[in-house]
Amino acid sequence: xxxxxxxxxxxxxxxxxxxxxxxxxxxxxxxxxxxxxxxxxxxxxxxxxxxxxxxxxxxxxxxxxxxxxxxxxxxxxxxxxxxxxxxxxxxxxxxxxxxxxxxxxxxxxxxxxxx
Amino acid sequence: xxxxxxxxxxxxxxxxxxxxxxxxxxxxxxxxxxxxxxxxxxxxxxxxxxxxxxxxxxxxxxxxxxxxxxxxxxxxxxxxxxxxxxxxxxxxxxxxxxxxxxxxxxxxxxxxxxxxxxxxxxxxxxxxxxxxxxxxxxxxxxxxxxxxxxxxxxxxxxxxxxxxxxxxxxxxxxxxxxxxxxxxxxxxxxxxxxxxxxxxxxxxxxxxxxxxxxxxxxxxxxxxxxxxxxxxxxxxxxxxxxxxxxxxxxxxxxxxxxxxxxxxxxxxxxxxxxxxxxxxxxxxxxxxxxxxxxxxxxxxxxxxxxxxxxxxxxxxxxxxxxxxxxxxxxxxxxxxxxxxxxxxxxxxxxxxxxxxxxxxxxxxxxxxxxxxxxxxxxxxxxxxxxxxxxxxxxxxxxxxxxxxxxxxxxxxxxxxxxxxxxxxxxxxxxxxxxxxxxxxxxxxxxxxxxxxxxxxxxxxxxxxxxxxxxxxxxxxxxxxxxxxxxxxxxxxxxxxxxxxxxxxxxxxxxxxxxxxxxxxxxx
Amino acid sequence: xxxxxxxxxxxxxxxxxxxxxxxxxxxxxxxxxxxxxxxxxxxxxxxxxxxxxxxxxxxxxxxxxxxxxxxxxxxxxxxxxxxxxxxxxxxxxx
Amino acid sequence: xxxxxxxxxxxxxxxxxxxxxxxxxxxxxxxxxxxxxxxxxxxxxxxxxxxxxxxxxxxxxxxxxxxxxxxxxxxxxxxxxxxxxxxxxxxxxxxxxxxxxxxxxxxxxxxxxxxxxxxxxxxxxxxxxxxxxxxxxxxxxxxxxxxxxxxxxxxxxxxxxxxxxxxxxxxxxxxx
Numbered sequence: 001x002x003x004x005x006x007x008x009x010x011x012x013x014x015x016x017x018x019x020x021x022x023x024x025x026x027x028x029x030x031x032x033x034x035x036x037x038x039x040x041x042x043x044x045x046x047x048x049x050x051x052x053x054x055x056x057x058x059x060x061x062x063x064x065x066x067x068x069x070x071x072x073x074x075x076x077x078x079x080x081x082x083x084x085x086x087x088x089x090x091x092x093x094x095x096x097x098x099x100x101x102x103x104x105x106x107x108x109x110x111x112x113x114x115x
Numbered sequence: 116x117x118x119x120x121x122x123x124x125x126x127x128x129x130x131x132x133x134x135x136x137x138x139x140x141x142x143x144x145x146x147x148x149x150x151x152x153x154x155x156x157x158x159x160x161x162x163x164x165x166x167x168x169x170x171x172x173x174x175x176x177x178x179x180x181x182x183x184x185x186x187x188x189x190x191x192x193x194x195x196x197x198x199x200x201x202x203x204x205x206x207x208x209x210x211x212x213x214x215x216x217x218x219x220x221x222x223x224x225x226x227x228x229x230x231x232x233x234x235x236x237x238x239x240x241x242x243x244x245x246x247x248x249x250x251x252x253x254x255x256x257x258x259x260x261x262x263x264x265x266x267x268x269x270x271x272x273x274x275x276x277x278x279x280x281x282x283x284x285x286x287x288x289x290x291x292x293x294x295x296x297x298x299x300x301x302x303x304x305x306x307x308x309x310x311x312x313x314x315x316x317x318x319x320x321x322x323x324x325x326x327x328x329x330x331x332x333x334x335x336x337x338x339x340x341x342x343x344x345x346x347x348x349x350x351x352x353x354x355x356x357x358x359x360x361x362x363x364x365x366x367x368x369x370x371x372x373x374x375x376x377x378x379x380x381x382x383x384x385x386x387x388x389x390x391x392x393x394x395x396x397x398x399x400x401x402x403x404x405x406x407x408x409x410x411x412x413x414x415x416x417x418x419x420x421x422x423x424x425x426x427x428x429x430x431x432x433x434x435x436x437x438x439x440x441x442x443x444x445x446x447x448x449x450x451x452x453x454x455x456x457x458x459x460x461x462x463x464x465x466x467x468x469x470x471x472x473x474x475x476x477x478x479x480x481x482x483x484x485x486x487x488x489x490x491x492x493x494x495x496x497x498x499x500x501x502x503x504x505x506x507x508x509x510x511x512x513x514x515x516x517x518x519x520x521x522x523x524x525x526x527x528x529x530x531x532x533x534x535x536x537x538x539x540x541x542x543x544x545x546x547x548x549x550x551x552x553x554x555x556x557x558x559x560x561x562x563x564x565x566x567x568x569x570x571x572x573x574x575x576x577x578x579x580x581x582x583x584x585x586x587x588x589x590x591x592x593x594x595x596x597x598x599x600x601x602x603x604x605x606x607x608x609x610x611x612x613x614x615x616x617x618x619x620x621x622x623x624x625x626x627x628x629x630x631x632x633x634x635x636x637x638x
Numbered sequence: 639x640x641x642x643x644x645x646x647x648x649x650x651x652x653x654x655x656x657x658x659x660x661x662x663x664x665x666x667x668x669x670x671x672x673x674x675x676x677x678x679x680x681x682x683x684x685x686x687x688x689x690x691x692x693x694x695x696x697x698x699x700x701x702x703x704x705x706x707x708x709x710x711x712x713x714x715x716x717x718x719x720x721x722x723x724x725x726x727x728x729x730x731x732x
Numbered sequence: 733x734x735x736x737x738x739x740x741x742x743x744x745x746x747x748x749x750x751x752x753x754x755x756x757x758x759x760x761x762x763x764x765x766x767x768x769x770x771x772x773x774x775x776x777x778x779x780x781x782x783x784x785x786x787x788x789x790x791x792x793x794x795x796x797x798x799x800x801x802x803x804x805x806x807x808x809x810x811x812x813x814x815x816x817x818x819x820x821x822x823x824x825x826x827x828x829x830x831x832x833x834x835x836x837x838x839x840x841x842x843x844x845x846x847x848x849x850x851x852x853x854x855x856x857x858x859x860x861x862x863x864x865x866x867x868x869x870x871x872x873x874x875x876x877x878x879x880x881x882x883x884x885x886x887x888x889x890x891x892x893x894x895x896x897x898x899x900x901x902x903x904x905x906x907x908x
Contacts, residue, residue: 007666014307015659021300022651027292034299041303041310044665048314049680052672057684057696060763060849068696070680071687073313075700076261079712080306082769082868083268086719087299089875090272093723094279094292096879101285118820125826129817132714136809139802181707182827199679201707236728239721246718253711265711272715276722288726314669317676333668336661692832692842693762693854701767702860706827710816713809713864716871720805724798727878 006047013040027098027105031091038084042077049073123167124179124203127213127252131160135245142238150228153241157224157248164217164252168210172618176632178258179203196634198320204258204633207618208470212255212382214615215474216375218600219481220248226485226593227368229586230492240280247273247372254379258633260309260319263383267305267348270376271298278365278373287364294361297354301347308337308344321391322633325626330395338396341387342404348380351442352412355435359419362431367488368593370427371481374434378473381438385445389623393452402450409442410549413556421563425497426487429567430480433523436556437476443553444469444538447545448624458624461544466620467612468537474615475530475604479522482597486516489586489594490571499570506572508583513572515594520568522601524561530601533608743785750778758865761858763849768861772868779873783880798877805870812863815856831855 013036020033049070055062057071099105119126134156142149171177181201183191191199205213227244231237246269253266272295279291312334313319316327328334343354350358358377362370388401416436423429448466451457489512496502506513522529525536535557543550585591604611622629669675687699701709758771819828832855833841842853851858 004666004669004671006671007669008663011659011662011666014662015655018658019651019655021296022654023648030296034296034303037300037303041307044307045310047671048310048669048674050672051674051677056765058763058765059688059694059696059846062846064846068684070317070674070677071683071696071700072319072680072705073310074697075705075708076310076313078697078701078767078769079261079265079708082712083265083715085872086715087268087272087295090276090719090722091292091295091299093726093875093879094275094288094295097279097282097288097726098285098292101282101288122820122826125820129813129826132710133810133813133817135714136717136806136813139806143799143803180825182703182829183825184828197678197682199682200704236725239725239728243718243721243725246714246721249714261705262708262711265708265715268715269711269718272718272722276718276725279722279726282726311665314665315675317674317679331668332664336664339661688842688844690832691829691854691857692840693857694842694847694849695762695764695767698762698767698857698861699854702762702857702864703827703829706816706860709860709864710812710827713812713867716868717805717809720802720871720874723875723878724802727881 006043010040010044010047013037013043025107027095027107028092030107031088031095034091035084035088038080042080042084045073045077045080120166120170122179123163123170124177124205124256125181127160127163127167127256128249130163131156131245131249131252134160135242135249138238138242138245146238149238149241153245154224154228156245157221160245160248160252161217161221164213167205167256168214168217168615171205171207171210172615176204176206176622176629178632179205197318198323198633199318201262202258202320202322202633203256204322204629205256206629206632207615207620207622208382208386209255209622211470211474211615211619212379213252215378215477216248216251216255218596219375219477220251220372222481222593222596223368223371223485224593225596226371226488226590227366229589229593230368230488231366236280240277243273243277244369244372247277247376251372251376251379255382258321260312260321260324261306262319264302264306264309267380267383268302270379271295271302271348274298274373274376275361277369278361280366280369281364283364290357290360290364294357297347297357301344301354304340304344308340311337311340320633321386322630325391325394326630326634328392328395334392334395338387338392338401342384342401345380345384345387346408348377349384349438350377350380350435351408351438352415352435353408355412355416358435359428359431362434363425363428367427367484367491370431370488371484374480374484375477377434377438378441378477381441381473385623388449389452390626390629393626398452399450402446402448402452405442405446405449406549409439409444409446410552411439412436412442413439413553417556417559417563421559424499426490426499426502426567426571427484427497429499429563430483430487433560433563434476434480436560437472437480437523439556440535440538440553441469441472441476443542443549444472447542447549448620451545452624457545461541463620463624464537465541465545466624467616468534468541470619470623471534471537471608471612471616472531475522475534475601478597478600478604479519479529479531482515482594482601483519483523485590485594485597486512486519489515489590492586492590493583494580499567502571503580504572504574504576505580505583507576508580509572509585511585511591511594515598516572517568518598518601520564522605524564525557526561528602528605530604530608533605533612537612740785743781747778747781750781751775754778754865754869758861759858760849760851761861762854763851768864769868771861772865773872775865775869776872776876779869780876783876798874798881801870801874801877803870805867805874808863808865808867808870811866812860815859815863819856829855829857831859832857 017037054067054069057068250270275291275295279288347354420432448462451462522531687696691699691703693699754771754775757766761767816827840852
């Protein structure tokens with residue numbers, strides 16, 4: 001069980017992220033919660049691709065006769081990181097515009113949509 | 116010509132993307148031809164989608180391998196029969212969704228070119244529009260789980276950016292932010308479950324995973340996450356809170372396409388349920404989960420819609436309610452999937468009704484949003500209390516709105532009636548109570564729309580709307596396209612069901628044919 | 639079922655979060671760290687990346703060749719974000 | 733409206749090195765850890781450093797306005813999709829690696845197994861790496877520039893004021 005520590009850490013990270021997203025009223029903190037969630041998923045992807053004593057899957061000047069870790073999940077993680085950056089950039093910009101118009105980033109004070 | 120026909124699935128994505136990438140350059144140096152360019156690109160991508168769908172209906176499932184050398188199959192022999200490249204698998208259901216997206220996206224472009232004429236930031240707007248179209252096309256054609264996630268993110272981000280287009284003193288941005296946060300969480304849940312499946316089967320191809328699928332705890336966790344996340348995307352009830360906020364503040368034309376975008380989430384849900392998990396899970400339990408989500412969406416959507424004063428918000432709640440019909444029909448079909456006799460008796464019809472409702476909903480809800488957008492375009496007023504007497508000056512818009520309203524309420528001879536009748540009949544055979552709920556919801560929908568119609572178009576001419584004119588011709592052209600399909604599908608339901616809906620239903624019900632199409636002789 | 643945004647009762651949230659965490663602890667029981675269940679696809683990539691793509695870096699070979707289409711999609715996501723940011727901060731010209 | 737002398741001088745020294753390092757990461761993406769995304773992001777940090785050293789208004793005057801970066805980004809994407817489409821014209825499928833081991837550009841045959849690495853291998857992969865590098869560099873720079881443009885710039889007096897003036901009261905929404 002203790003060898004599976006990374007998976008337990010992932011579950012805890014996701015729990016923390018959801019708690020932040022659902023409880024915090026400061027929108028920047030909600031976006032930070034999303035960032036934690038995304039990092040947890042990235043960590044999960046990397047973790048499932050690890051092989052005992054593996055090296056990075058690159059042939060240039062690699063040592064002889066060792067296992068390589070699984071490369072696909074690393075490619076997926078790379079993709080997800082960029083997607084996460086894009087999403088965060090968009091969210092932060094939206095919050096900046098909201099702050100300019102409303103003067104607040106508290107999600108309690110800005111629910112004008114409710115009428 | 117054979118170059119185009121051989122590579123249709125690639126062109127489906129490449130054409131809108133190429134168009135979108137060129138728009139910043141065209142907008143900077145040749146702003147005069149920008150409108151013509153966007154109409155051309157949208158027309159070409161819609162044509163590519165229609166051609167793809169036609170090829171699928173005539174020649175069977177299309178399998179396209181990205182980056183493979185000419186002549187090598189989906190699962191090369193030296194890999195031991197595992198498809199290791201990204202594969203587009205377009206079967207009857209994918210082709211069906213492509214058709215619906217193609218029709219709506221082209222009609223909406225015509226509308227938008229006229230209605231957004233006076234606004235700033237159009238280069239970005241149109242590029243995002245094309246990217247949203249490409250995202251929908253990609254979601255419904257891909258046969259690869261991670262690729263599905265990537266297109267889901269394109270769909271989400273471009274949808275959110277488009278919602279925020281008008282800004283409206285921050286309200287639009289707020290709606291967009293809410294939509295973006297909810298859907299990003301959903302997207303990450305999809306990715307987590309993709310990771311769970313990858314950890315067990317070391318593959319991302321849907322067909323390969325389906326062929327290896329067994330019932331483990333991890334797979335159940337993954338299924339729960341998939342259902343939650345894709346129901347979020349589709350705007351079904353426990354997660355519907357972002358949908359009305361986003362739809363009510365988006366530009367009207369965009370909302371029409373967003374309906375299709377949320378249905379792409381529904382596509383993913385059905386694809387995962389039927390194709391990936393179809394053979395192994397307890398279909399009765401999961402089917403009832405889907406049915407309950409559907410019933411809740413129907414009832415809560417329509418009850419929230421009734422007291423709304425904001426006309427677009429009202430339509431958005433009806434969109435939630437109509438999503439329930441699709442979930443109900445397909446949920447019933449999934450619940451009886453393990454029972455061939457029941458499937459033959461009513462499951463197949465329920466499935467066809469649910470799927471037929473997808474395209475019908477895209478068409479008439481698109482028409483309604485465009486008509487309401489036309490009213491707002493001329494008057495600038497959202498509130499039902501302040502509108503009135505517009506039928507005198509906006510005759511065409513009134514006719515289009517009436518057609519859409521009758522179609523959504525399920526009145527013959529419009530298309531909503533055809534699909535709702537199929538759902539009522541088959542669900543009645545499954546469980547009469549569900550069918551009665553569906554009918555009651557339909558009556559409430561009719562009541563709600565009669566109220567809207569009366570308060571917007573009927574009554575005496577109001578002095579403040581004295582000078583309101585009919586909308587420009589291009590906007591009418593966009594609405595006419597959708598109206599033709601609404602009436603056409605209503606007049607010839609049998610023809611439509613036989614030619615496009617039945618292949619879609621068969622594609623979902625027959626899991627083996629999907630797997631064979633990709634993996635070929637390696638089973 | 640109200641129209642609420644992020645304002646749930648605290649107790650509900652805590653229960654929900656605990657539930658999510660517990661469900662996600664299941665993978666820890668089902669998977670082993672450092673020893674993937676099967677490695678068919680990945681071993682194929684490692685063995686064939688030099689033959690089929692000529693790249694020494696297997697991750698690069700996957701990102702740009704075997705799964706190059708994903709990368710196109712990902713570049714699009716970044717493009718979407720840029721267009722969205724540009725649209726949000728645009729100045730309205732009169 | 734500029735930051736201090738030390739920051740500016742250090743920035744001038746470091747920025748070219750950042751650009752060169754980013755270019756190296758992009759160019760060697762198929763041989764060593766790195767690639768288009770990483771290299772593009774590194775180059776964009778150089779842009780960020782310029783923004784920090786010279787503030788927004790001076791930077792866009794000295795450097796380049798955001799709309800040019802948008803063109804750079806679009807051209808990177810066009811390079812990617814045109815490379816992908818070129819394989820269609822040659823009769824294979826979208827994104828096929830037709831330059832690999834062809835003898836032409838980036839077409840040297842690779843030694844299988846562990847080797848020292850040859851820059852001119854891997855066919856279209858380096859081309860796509862450059863395309864993505866250009867795209868990411870443009871994209872992140874545009875995002876940075878627009879975000880800076882959306883901010884209210886502080887004046888020199890505010891910058892030099894003692895900290896409590898700026899950080900007064902944690903109450904959100906007080907400042908207009």
